[in-house]
Amino acid sequence: MSTAVVIGGGVSGLASAYYIQRYLPQFSKVIVLESSKRVGGWVNTTINPDGCIFEHGPRSLRPVGPQGRNTLQLAEELGLTRDVLPILRSDPAAKNRYLYVKGKLWALPNSVTSLFKKVPPFSEPLIKVLAAEPFHRRSKEPDETVHSFVSRRLGREVADIAIDAMCRGIFAGDCRSLSVRACFPPLHEMEQKHGSLVAGLLFGSKSPKVEASGLVREAVDCKWASWSLRYGLQQLTDAIADAVTNTRGGEVRTHSKCLAIQPKDNGKVVVRTEGDSIEADLVISSIYSRDLAPLLPASLSDLRKELSSLESVNVIVVNLEYKDDVLPVKGFGHLLPSSENGPLLGVVYDSCTFPQHGRKGSPNSTRLSVMLGGSWYNKLLNSDGSLPSGSDLLQMATQAAAAHLGIKARPIRSHVTLQEECIPQYKVGHVKWVADVENKIQQSKLPLKLVGASYRGPAINDCINNARKVIVAMKPT
């Protein structure tokens, strides 16, 4: 009888447990240890009594690529098909994204024709930048910052405005220190393989046609841009947790913080929590690498030091609900580049993307999520280093929504959440760091595998697909 212990009950840990039960029958017991009172980790949905849904973490998933298809397939296996809420590519909520620059909202180019026009805040048509791109030399460096890569290939303006804002809207981070190789692997690969992004897009190997059925097929046929679930994204993590618990040998324990992983002479390990010691044949860590470091034996000091070196950022999410339709535009949301010089990252127009998540009987209400902090978190702090109170943060967010979108009404409901150390920052050299950490674990002979947002992508799709890959690689041959 073999036992697998999964540390962490976020989406990565839950998916790992699910795939162990599916692919590794040698483990008759699979135990997920979650330190907090709930599963889901950063996936966290509040369903208010009147049906209004607030997402405090992720809010939508993309259906594209192997990762996107894998999550759709998982949703189908979990019986969630009827609850999937797609956004079609033709929908304004998918097509329209904005930048807020110098006091104005600017729509980002979203069609071939818009590439030929000068679209402020850019000073020249983007087609000019694209036409010059293939003539820039390829880098010989193994890695560089996202900003330097994009400046080299697409010019300073695209890097300073569009890419800067995009890195804030995915990593809440600074493109001047984030790694292009780790954060945007396809861009790095296109340059390495084809010498240019344009050549890579035009002549790169097209992804093979996949035999699709069910939700994957529907997403392709109906041209989905992204999706969520009727009861928010926590419906996905709750459903994985239920599936794990309802499968023989599966257990999901909340209030169960892992305190130590201690090797034994027989190749197994003892996983210690406050109330228990579990002898395990396999341990999957899905927690932030910095939280894993102190759980390892002191003898592995090099590994502990490496794991501790990954930085992450804090994000404040302010959910706002207004009684009426107060949005002057339709779209996904807007971002602010760092040149705007403040801690405000962007605003998601939740009622535009998922009107189904609105208060029952109020089809015109507006929901927004204002996001602040990230790498600019310090700019939020008071002069004594403390974080402003919840009501001050709420006021900041409400004022930003008013200034950016001309909203005069006051929100009828709100929620302020501080998400501490929620997005790991993949700095230049991150890919090598992952390889070094995994080598050190292999040398230690610990039966330990790593999954989770610290390593190969923070997107939910990455978290689930990487968990699947790690488990499938252990399948008995």
Ligand SMILES: Cc1cc2nc3c(=O)[nH]c(=O)nc-3n(C[C@H](O)[C@H](O)[C@H](O)COP(=O)(O)OP(=O)(O)OC[C@H]3O[C@@H](n4cnc5c(N)ncnc54)[C@H](O)[C@@H]3O)c2cc1C
């Ligand atoms: C504001 C925000 C918006 C986002 N938007 C999107 C989006 O739109 N689309 C998208 O794809 N992604 C988005 N993400 C990213 C995505 O939500 C996360 O990267 C992902 O949820 C990480 O999951 P995880 O399981 O790897 O880690 P976590 O969610 O951090 O899970 C780890 C779990 O381990 C537990 N834990 C920690 N230490 C221990 C211990 N010692 N013992 C036991 N348990 C422990 C924690 O309590 C936690 O529950 C967003 C993230 C944030 C913060």
Ligand SMILES: C=Cc1c2[nH]c(c1C)Cc1[nH]c(c(CCC(=O)O)c1C)Cc1[nH]c(c(C)c1CCC(=O)O)Cc1[nH]c(c(C)c1C=C)C2
């Ligand atoms: C303003 C801050 C943030 C917003 N979302 C996130 C932050 C930090 C976090 C986040 N958003 C996405 C992902 C997953 C990435 C993926 O590969 O799927 C994460 C971790 C999705 C996303 N959001 C934006 C983009 C360009 C992407 C990538 C996928 C896609 O194109 O859909 C842009 C964006 N994010 C936010 C806003 C307001 C915004 C643009 C208008 C909020």
